[in-house]
Amino acid sequence: MNGSTSFFTSIILLTILFFISRLSLQRLFHLLHRYINNNNMIYVGISILLFPGTIIHELSHAIMAMILQLKIHDIHIFPEWKNGQIKLGSVSYVKKDVFRSILVGVAPLFVG
DSSP states (O other), X not given: OOHHHHHHHHHHHHHHHHHHHHHHHHHHHXXXXXXOOOXXXXXXXXXXXXXXXXXXXXXXXXXXXXXXXXXXXXXXOXXXXXXXXXXXXXXXXXXXXXXXXXXXXXXXXXXX
């Protein structure tokens, strides 16, 4: 495989993985909802289940931003409920250019 074929294969596989993970979480929620009729309790349970991965994921963004000498404003690793949706984590930083922003954005692909 040459470089461009490998790149596009990776993009396709990552896209498939993204949709499979979303579908799996949705099915897990519906399965739990059969036994637990409290959405907030289900959200808390899923957030706890995903918490270790959230820490690794958000820290990979933050570490890449630090490596690229971008100032970090805020790191959130605890779940936040807004408008009926869970935001598991986030990193906000000073964006200097598109290239560095892309590197910070894709850092979890290499770390977690």
